[in-house]
Amino acid sequence: MTTTKVYIKEWQQALQKEINHLKKFGGNRFVVSNGRQLSTENPYPYYFDTSMPLGIPVGSTVKLEWGGMTTNGRVLSSEGNGIILGLDDSLGDLISEAFLFHDPWELLQQLIDRFDEMKKSKRKLARVKRLMNPTMETKHPVEKIKGNIHELVLRSKYNPVTFVWGPPGTGKTYTLARVAAHKYFKEKRVLVLSHSNQAVDVLITEITSFVKRKNRFKVGDILRYGAITGERLSNENGITTSQLIEKQDPLLADDRNKLFEERRLLKQDLARSFSTRDSKDLLDLESKIAKVLAKVRQKELQFLKEAYIVGTTLAKAAIDPAVFEQEFDLVILDEASMAYVPQAALAASLGKRLIICGDFKQLPPIASSRDPLVEKWMKEDIFHRTSVVDSLNPDRLHPHLFMLKEQRRMHPGISSFTNQYIYQNLVGDHESVRKSRNKIVDKAPFPGRASVLVDTSFSGMYCINDKRSNSRFNLWQLLLSFQLIHEAYSTGAMSIGYVTPYRAQANLMNILLEDIYKVEKMAGDIIAATVHKFQGSERDVMIFDTVDSEPQQRAGMLLTGKNSERLINVAITRTKGKFLHISNLEFIRQNIYRGKTLRQLVEHQVKHQQRITNQDVGSWIQHQHPDLQWIYARKLEPVFHDIEIARTSITISLPSAMTLSEEWNAALLNRRNGVKLTIISEERWSDLQATQWIEKNFPYPFVIIDTQIIWLGLPLEGVRGIQPPYIAARLNSRMICEQMLGQC
Known part of the structure; x- marks a missing residue:
């Protein structure tokens, strides 16, 4: 039997190996922009804008890459969409855009230290x-x-x-x-x-x-110590250290809150325009905040003891x-x-x-x-x-x-798969769960159906690798998933999750939700993320987008590897009442073995008549969003109208061996004077008078108008691998257009 000291030795070695790996290769990479040096004192403080709160703890070690230069530093402040770094080297007054690397290896070092003490x-x-070494006797x-x-x-x-x-x-x-x-x-x-x-x-x-x-x-x-995320907990009275300080020392709480608000406003000023005075004020303010937080710390220690x-x-x-x-x-x-x-x-x-x-x-x-x-x-x-x-x-x-053997979360139409294939019938359904979830099941999309496979077979070759991260994304399945979110929300769903194995796809959905759905202003609760974010939570409606399809030649390891069963289990079991699964059935049958969980899931859904195909799109799309329209692809008047009124640019992707019909040639030739035409194609021909040719074989066709509107699924002529009905999607989203052009 292994001794405890041998365990500890191996744990410390494992932790150190992971630390060394993180230091050498890094991991979490963030884009920061609009950087300004706040002073000339070492460590050199820089303020950067961020697209979202990064959540990196103050004091954490980071690395910054800009151009060909790299420097290390620490986080001085990280709240809201702004971060202050203390860098080892000065990189100049202004930094337009840089990469910030952070890995919490310091936490692993603390674990090593704890084991030294434990010995x-x-x-x-x-x-x-x-x-x-749990004994066999209880x-x-x-x-x-x-x-x-x-x-x-x-x-x-x-x-x-x-x-x-x-x-x-x-x-x-x-x-x-x-x-x-x-x-x-x-x-x-x-x-x-x-x-x-x-x-x-x-x-x-x-x-x-x-x-x-x-x-x-x-x-x-009862004390919640540390950062909190739940709204219910923030509304409780006297549970968090902040709430207790407000009760017991309101003056200290008031000082802290005023300083935090002053910092927030000052960071807003810095984000709008840089001034030497603002930068000095911010550094002075951080010093005041540090002194107040030291007093707060003493209060927290007393709360913990009691x-x-x-x-x-x-x-x-x-x-x-x-x-x-x-x-x-x-x-x-x-x-x-x-x-x-x-x-x-x-x-x-x-x-x-x-x-x-x-x-x-x-x-x-x-x-x-x-x-x-x-x-x-x-x-x-x-x-x-x-x-x-x-x-x-x-x-x-x-x-x-x-x-614990009786589940009360999922409608039996959803749990029937996990109960059988994941938990080997060790888990059953409580008698109340069907009735309690029927209100969700009875709403759109697909009223009366708890589990649905939206099969994207023969719709096109839309699955590609993101140029920056090499993670996969699938724009066609993304738009179908958004439509499902819109259908559910339009009929009253207040808790909706969009889950996918691929970070690039989750990021695209968040961009889409932000750009055309304004999620933060909605009454409902909509979250889009990779599977790991959802563990421990639940949603009325879950949309599981597996992304993988042609032209990929094999399914990704996230869906077929050692932990794929666990990943798929989490995606399914977050659901209360309606599980909507977006997958390419034909691709899965050709590339995933029968014993793998994803293959078992799609076959289970087919066997239980839970499959919806492209033939059914016209029947289940009931609530067209103003910025996302689904149109019969052979009806060309709408796309030709967009081409006719284009003001600045038209970009068209033509996959290998695809040519344009006379109708398309005429529409593009009759564009307004001064409108730039860019064609993405391996082959050139001269009659279109294109402004720019990008010699690349992009796997699927699209048309982008004025970097604002994207037509997906057009032009249709000569596209391989699709079957009727022929469907096109018109999306009005500048942010998605910019993302797509960045892939070309």
């Missing part, structure tokens, strides 16, 4: 040993069990470590919250941990709500002595499948009892290095590494593995 504590070493009195919550209370009282398997919708948060509250009522101290702020927020909110319903809530007893239930992230627990130097009666690690094994070990060291809760059928931890130790300890979850999931059937689960 000196016999008590903590013993706790880690119990985690990594000590809780089985005969006293009255239900799921009571069983978990008993397990956590009598056994040092309890593993909880909580498949989606089985009441994991509900159950954990009541166990934590039970310990609180017994005046025991509980530490709630998770890898994400969102997961911590959700669990702390549920604990607080339950304790309040029992009329046993006392301000200061709280009975503390909720924070694994990262915060590793870096903040106010957490890792304390002792708790029970530690609850939620969403444990996404935590590194060394993080789970740190959690175990902080309390007398430990509950490890998660779903090892969902996404595993993420690490970059391919070193064997990193693969072993940072790319697989604690459930697998402790062997508590080596055999899975209802009669012989591991003695320390407690499973």
Whole structure:
């Protein structure tokens, strides 16, 4: 049996390997623009605009690349759409656009340090040993069990470590919250941990709500420590450190809020126009803020000492002595499948009892290095590494593995696939779930259908690699997905998720939503992201866009690799009432084996008559958006009208071996004087009098007018691989047009 010190040695080596990899190759890359040097003092402070809040912690190490120059630095301030960096080198007064690289390797170094300290504590070493070598014998009195919550209370009282398997919708948060509250009522101290702020927020909110319903809530007893993301938690009274400071020291809270608002306004001024005076004022303001935050810190430390239930992230627990130097009666690690094994070990060291809760059928931890130790300890979850999931059937689960077996989230039309193929019939549906979700199912698109495969076979060769990131995107499936979002929202869906394996596709959807849908001004809640962002959340309607299709010659590893089952499981199981799956069935059947989860999913949907084809587009599109119109592709008058009134430019893509008809030639020749015509084609011919030829074989046709309107699916003549009905889409979006032109 491996000793605890050997485990720790391997964990520290794995962490160091990952640190070395991140330092050498980097990872998270952001575009920053409009950079201005704020002073000539070293470290050289620069202010940059960002397209969105970057969320990089103050003090983090970063690297900046501009032109052929590279320099390191640290984050001095990062709020809103602006960031201040202290750079090691001066790169001049103005920087138009640069790449900012950041990887949280400092958090990994803190973990290494914690293990150095742990080696000196016999008590903590013993706790880690119990985690990594769970005995086959359990000590809780089985005969006293009255239900799921009571069983978990008993397990956590009598056994040092309890593993909880909580498949989606089985009441994991509900159950954990009541166990934590039970310990609180017994005046025991509980530490709630998770890898994400969102997961911590959700669990702390549920604990607080339950304790309040029992009329046993006392301000200061339950504390959310660190950044928060949930609106419900921000509306609670006396849960966060900020709320407690406002109650106990309103003058300090007022000083902090005024300084933050002053900084926000000053950054707005800097974003509009640069002035030496503003830059000096901003640096002085940051110094004042630092002094106020030091006072805030002292208040926070006192709150932590007095709280009975503390909720924070694994990262915060590793870096903040106010957490890792304390002792708790029970530690609850939620969403444990996404935590590194060394993080789970740190959690175990902080309390007398430990509950490890998660779903090892969902996404595993993420690490970059391919070193064997990193693969072993940072790319697989604690459930697998402790062997508590080596055999899975209802009669012989591991003695320390407690499973929640009844899901109440998904309509049975959705869960029928995951219950059978992912959870091997270990999970069933609660009797109420069908009735409770029918209100969502009965709405458009596809009223009365809970699960639908929108099959894009034979619609064209739209899947290409993004030039910057090499991630894949598919503009045709993107527009169909947007139409599904619009149909759902137009008929009252208030919670909509768009999920895809590819970051480039998720980014394009966010651009589209921002440009023509103005999501931030809508009454509903619409989120577009890759799968990892959705773990731990749920939506009324989920749209799963797999992106892959021709002209790609094989499916991506995200959909076929080792963790593809987990990724697809998360995409499906976020859904309450309507799961809309956008995939190219023909491509999947030709490129993915029958045993792979995505192939099983499409075949399951076909078998259960859940498939919608191109033939049905005209029937399900009921709410045309003013900026996205779907038109019969042989009806050319609308596109010719756009060409006729073009003011500045026309760009047309003609895939290999495709030529224009006489109608198209005439329309382009009759364009207004001075309108630039750009043709993207491998072959040249002279009769069009093009202003510019780009000799490239772009795989699908499109027409872009004045960098504002894009026609997708036209010209139609000579396009290979499509079948009727012939459909074209007209999109009015400058941002998408610019993205497309950037790919040519």
